[in-house]
Each structure stands twice: as C-alpha cells, then as structure tokens.
Amino acid sequence: MSIYRYEENPLVTPIDVKPYHENFEVIGAFNAGVAKYQDETILLLRVAERPISEDPEIVKAPVFNIEKNVLELKEYNKNDENYNFDDPRTIRSVQKLEGFSSLTSISYIRIARSKDGRHFKVDDKPFLYPFNQYQTFGIEDARCTQMGDTYYINFSSVSEMGVCDSLVATKDFKSFEDKGNIFAPENKDVLIFPEKVNGLYYALHRPSLKSIGNYDIWIATSPDLKHWGEHKHLAGIREDSWDNGRVGGGLVPIKTTKGWLEIYHGATEEHRYCMGALLLDLDDPSKVLARTKRSIMEPETEYEKNGFFDEVIFGCGAIVNGDTIQMYYGVSDTSMAGCELSISAILKQLEEEM
Numbered sequence: 001m002s003i004y005r006y007e008e009n010p011l012v013t014p015i016d017v018k019p020y021h022e023n024f025e026v027i028g029a030f031n032a033g034v035a036k037y038q039d040e041t042i043l044l045l046r047v048a049e050r051p052i053s054e055d056p057e058i059v060k061a062p063v064f065n066i067e068k069n070v071l072e073l074k075e076y077n078k079n080d081e082n083y084n085f086d087d088p089r090t091i092r093s094v095q096k097l098e099g100f101s102s103l104t105s106i107s108y109i110r111i112a113r114s115k116d117g118r119h120f121k122v123d124d125k126p127f128l129y130p131f132n133q134y135q136t137f138g139i140e141d142a143r144c145t146q147m148g149d150t151y152y153i154n155f156s157s158v159s160e161m162g163v164c165d166s167l168v169a170t171k172d173f174k175s176f177e178d179k180g181n182i183f184a185p186e187n188k189d190v191l192i193f194p195e196k197v198n199g200l201y202y203a204l205h206r207p208s209l210k211s212i213g214n215y216d217i218w219i220a221t222s223p224d225l226k227h228w229g230e231h232k233h234l235a236g237i238r239e240d241s242w243d244n245g246r247v248g249g250g251l252v253p254i255k256t257t258k259g260w261l262e263i264y265h266g267a268t269e270e271h272r273y274c275m276g277a278l279l280l281d282l283d284d285p286s287k288v289l290a291r292t293k294r295s296i297m298e299p300e301t302e303y304e305k306n307g308f309f310d311e312v313i314f315g316c317g318a319i320v321n322g323d324t325i326q327m328y329y330g331v332s333d334t335s336m337a338g339c340e341l342s343i344s345a346i347l348k349q350l351e352e353e354m
Contacts, residue, residue: 001296001349003339008118010303010335011328017047017110017122021062021071024049027105028308029122030330032112033142034317035151037173041319043112043120043328043336044127044142044153050105061091061102063137064130074102088308106130107138109155111173117319117326118338127173134159134166134181143316145192145252152225154182154190165190165205167225182228186210189217189248191262192225193285194255201225202285204234204249204262215246217264217278219286232286235264235278242295243276245269250315251327253280258347259289263315263327266295272311274298275329279350290350296341299331307332 014026028048035042051060051073061074076083076091083101084092090100109128112120128139137158145152150169153176157166162185168176183190186208193202200221207218216236220228237244243266251263260280267273274295281287299311314330325341 001341001345003297003341005301006118006338009301009337009339010331011118011338012043012045012112012120012122012336014334016120017045018124019049020047020108020110020126021049021051021106023052024062025052028107028334029110029112030334030336031141031314031316032328032330032336033109033144033153033155034319034328035144035146035173036319037151039115041114041117041120042144042173043114043317044144045110045112045122045336046107046140046142046330047110047126048105048107048138059085059091059104061104062106063102064106064135066130066133066136071106076102103137103158105138107140107158109139109142109153112336120336128153128155128168128176131178132157134161134164136160139166141188141316143191143249143252145194147194152179152192154192156188157181162186163188163208179225182222182226189250189265191249191252193253193260197285198283199223203228204253206246206248215248217247217249234280234286235288235291237266241293242266242268242272242274242298245271247276250275251318251325253285254318254320254325254343255282256343256347260285261343261346263296263318263325263341263346265314271309272299273313275313275315277346277350279347290354292346292349293353294349296346296349297339303335303337304331307334309333 033044091102108126114120134157140156142155165183167179170176189206191204219234221230245267254261262278275297279290318327
C-alpha cells in the first residue's frame with residue numbers, strides 16, 4: 001500500500017497549543033475529528049491538559065464541578081497504598097478491579113484551522129468544554145459527519161458514571177446545539193454515516209465489555225439520530241493478527257461504487273495500533289463484503305513510534321477528493337499527522353484478500 005505522509009508531520013503537537021488553564025501543561029493534541037468548512041480544513045483536536053505539581057510525590061487530578069462551573073483539583077500522594085499510579089493517565093483504587101478513580105489530565109475539544117490542509121493555527125479557546133454531569137472528567141476523541149450544511153460532532157463524554165457517546169450539531173463551528181447522549185456507557189468509537197440508507201441513519205459503535213466478549217465493532221440504526229436500535233455485531237478481533245487485541249471505527253464511512261469503505265483501527269494485545277479496511281454493503285451496511293487481512297497502515301516513522309504511548313496510529317477523520325483520502329490521524333497519543341491514501345488501492349487490496 002502506497003501512503004504519502006506529509007513532509008510537515010507532525011502537523012500539530014502539544015508545543016503548538018497554549019494551555020487553557022493556568023498552571024497546566026498540554027500533554028496531547030491528538031485524535032481530531034475532521035471537517036471541510038468553507039475554505040478551511042477543520043481539526044477538532046482533543047487537547048489533554050495536566051496540572052503541574054510542584055511536589056513530585058503529589059499527583060493532581062482535575063475534575064470539573066458542574067454546579068460551580070469550575071475546574072477543581074484533587075490531590076493524591078504516590079505513597080498512599082490505597083491507589084495505583086502505574087498508568088500515567090489514571091489513578092486507580094486498589095480496591096476496585098475495574099475502572100479508575102480519577103484521570104491525571106482533562107481533555108476537551110479545540111479547533112485547529114488551515115487553508116492548505118498542512119499548516120494549522122489552533123484557536124485560543126475550547127470549542128467543546130465540559131458542560132454537563134457526564135463530562136466531569138472531560139471530552140475526548142471527536143468524530144465529525146457532515147449532512148447538508150450541518151456538521152454532527154459526536155465524542156466520548158467521561159465521568160465517574162463511565163464513558164458514553166454524546167452528540168452536538170453545528171453549522172458554523174462557533175456555536176452548537178446539544179443533542180444529548182446517543183450511546184450509554186461503556187461505548188466508544190462511534191461513527192455516523194454521512195447519509196441515510198433506506199430511510200435510516202446508521203452508526204458504528206464499539207461497546208467496551210467488562211464481563212464477557214471482546215472489543216469489537218457493532219452497528220446500529222436510528223430514525224432520528226436520537227433513538228438507536230437494531231444493534232448487530234459487525235467485525236471482531238482476530239487471533240494471531242495485527243488486530244487481535246481490539247478493533248474500533250476510524251474514519252466516517254466513505255461511499256464508493258463497491259460499497260461503504262470503513263477505515264478502522266485495530267490493536268494487538270500489546271497495544272500497537274494500525275489501520276485496516278472493511279467494505280460494507282451499500283444497501284445493508286450490516287453486511288461485511290470484505291476485510292483486509294493485512295493492515296493498510298502501521299507505525300513506521302519516529303513520530304508514530306514514539307510519544308506518550310508508543311506505536312500508535314489512530315485515524316479519526318478525512319477529506320475525500322476523488323480517489324484520494326486525505327486522512328488525519330493521531331500519533332502516539334501525542335500529536336496529529338496527515339497522509340494521503342488511494343481508495344482504488346484499498347479496494348484492490350480488499351478484493352485480493354477476500
């Protein structure tokens with residue numbers, strides 16, 4: 001698979017983003033939803049900020065207080081045996097087998113804008129910042145689907161209650177209309193198709209199961225973008241493969257003459273993230289027509305292999321021009337990069353590997 005990575009990569013890094021909160025540091029600017037708006041390429045950046053601790057033994061955890069409309073800090077001592085600090089992202093209670101007590105950073109969505117698709121300027125203020133009880137730990141990993149002149153942005157809302165998927169709509173990337181939560185916890189990687197199929201909206205989603213089952217891709221339908229049902233299992237992990245740990249939706253599905261092309265992410269059990277492709281039936285997207293056996297893209301460059309978490313390529317948005325997919329992707333849970341792939345080349349690989 002021939003992939004053209006932009007010479008300017010990484011396009012947006014934490015250094016390019018000024019902290020929104022005083023005495024915080026930006027540790028990630030990544031996993032952005034993508035849109036073409038007027039003459040600009042829009043990246044809906046997930047910005048992760050961490051409070052700076054003057055004491056190396058103290059870990060600070062930001063939590064948004066909805067009632068007071070203020071960000072508050074909790075402090076944990078690394079010597080406290082009641083908590084586990086092995087994962088730099090989380091603070092976990094040793095009494096809990098699952099989940100976490102707090103996050104060590106807070107994420108929100110900030111817009112980066114570009115005239116040429118390669119050089120971006122980041123807005124000074126957030127576009128989506130925690131605004132309800134489901135977002136006290138932050139807002140993460142936006143995806144963007146355009147239908148007509150409306151852009152539907154869904155994202156992970158994180159709180160003590162879990163991770164659910166929420167939806168807002170905008171026409172100008174200045175204001176938005178809250179559409180509420182569309183998938184209950186624990187759910188991630190929701191992608192809304194760009195048009196109705198046989199009178200219904202379709203969406204991919206990825207339940208994060210805690211009892212039995214795997215991290216697999218599911219599909220659902222809705223009459224109104226609010227009520228979702230007809231849930232069906234779509235694609236699962238594969239043993240002895242590059243996606244044997246988890247799979248999840250990547251880019252908003254792309255309509256081709258052969259079917260709906262879905263560029264998805266897969267990870268090994270060791271958390272190495274690559275990209276693959278699915279081909280779904282045009283009239284019934286719950287039918288998988290083909291799936292790549294080999295990944296179509298994997299970490300190769302220094303910025304893809306080294307960062308906050310190494311060996312991560314996480315495609316989450318694209319602009320399609322003819323046969324070219326202009327994909328923007330998170331690298332190493334740290335920054336944003338860009339590349340170009342050929343739709344016909346991906347379809348050829350899918351056909352060869354059927």
